[in-house]
Amino acid sequence: MTPDSVMFKAQGQHVKFNLACGSPSNPVAFLPMRRTRRLVLILTAAVVVCQFGSPTTAATAQQHSVGNSPGSSVKHDSKTNRRCPSQDAIEAVLGKASTFMQSAHYQDAATTLQPFSDLNCDVRVSLLLAASFDESGDIPKAKQVLQQAHSIWPMNTSIAASLAREFFGTGQIDQAAEALKGFHATAKTPAQELQLATLVFISSHQLTSAQTIAEINYKSYPSIQSLLLLANTLQLEGRFKEATSLLQPQRNTYADSPQFLITIAESEYDAVLYDTARDDLKHAIALDPKSYQAHLLLGNTLLKLNDTDKAITEYHESIELSPNQPRTYYQLALALQTKQDQDEAEAQLTKALAIDAHYAPARLEIGRILLNQSHTVDAVAQLNMAIQDNPTEEQAYFLLARAYAQLGDKDKSAAMAKRLKEIRNANWRNPSATIGNQSDSGQTSTPR
Incomplete structure (x- = not known):
């Protein structure tokens, strides 16, 4: 036996x-x-x-x-x-x-x-x-x-x-998702299996499936981990109001949890409640000064509150804590652009792409800068690469239409304008397809 x-x-x-x-x-x-x-x-x-x-x-x-x-x-x-x-x-x-x-x-x-x-x-x-x-x-x-x-x-x-x-x-996300093709979650499925399936479906952009399993996980094994995992799936679907409704009743229970405060601050940020998000993030940092996520999102929030210098300080702190996050360099570049420091902004975007050559937001922003500097041919190259990395990025098609118009190529400009309309309609019907397009948000592609 x-x-x-x-x-x-x-x-x-x-x-x-x-x-x-x-x-x-x-x-x-x-x-x-x-x-x-x-x-x-x-x-x-x-x-x-x-x-x-x-x-x-x-x-x-x-x-x-x-x-x-x-x-x-x-x-x-x-x-x-x-x-x-x-x-x-x-x-x-x-x-x-x-x-x-x-x-x-x-x-x-x-x-x-x-x-x-x-x-x-x-x-x-x-x-x-x-x-x-x-x-x-x-x-x-x-x-x-x-x-x-x-x-x-x-x-x-x-x-x-x-x-x-x-x-x-x-890192074989597609194969992992294929293995779970027949996965049938129930209240008796072990928590580790539910958590794994949720993460796999999030990573493969199957957000409806991820949410369904995350709900079963939270109902069957209520904990702060399963709560935040469910909240993350809702946030990635753009359903920040539902995420807030889920988290708010638990605020007193998890008042001293940095991850809880960071997660609810993300929904507050999406709801344009920047003052509330800032306060929650400062509390999270007081509890865990080494959280790069808290510093990053606080930087984003301060930037929205027009406190650019403090936002830049937070981005530098986030980079020091976790130097291999391309989005932090990207956000720092956005802050530097508000101070008209284009050269340093480009340098930060280059650092982001050195970490992840397929990080579409950085590629898009470099294209925008080049277009504004009248380096149109170079801008077109960057914007096309941004589309290859994220075919649902509306801004890339908009800027490409503008770039081709500047080059006098009316046919390509019209084609990009038509494609922009198609992508915009598709994104409207399927909000989850726009994940990664909210370039100034603090959201991650996977839960913390």
């Missing part, structure tokens, strides 16, 4: 979670939200063991899909079913592998599990095998195991989440 609990070490701390079926405690509750990717993968395997027992054949596995996802199935012929070992044999191998995992003998765990994983009889074996490879540092093998399992159990939420996590961890 598998042990009642397993202790793993992550980030220098030992973390215990239950494996005992029927335990009233939630295994997820043993871990903070920001645990290592590997440990969460192992935890996923533990949740499977606890929640769904041991399907011993393909036919039984078909009835025990993790997360109660509809449509989960195992595609085996009768010969494969006959090859599946007994329930006692599977329990024994899971118990033995768990013991190896507990003592950090990950290769031994993998060796124990591999023959059973190849039979594709029990989803838990694949999850635990992937975890053993992941812990031993063999990410490609972990991913291979999960991809094979995903082809067998395509609607299994834990397999999908684990595979998506592997892709997401290496």
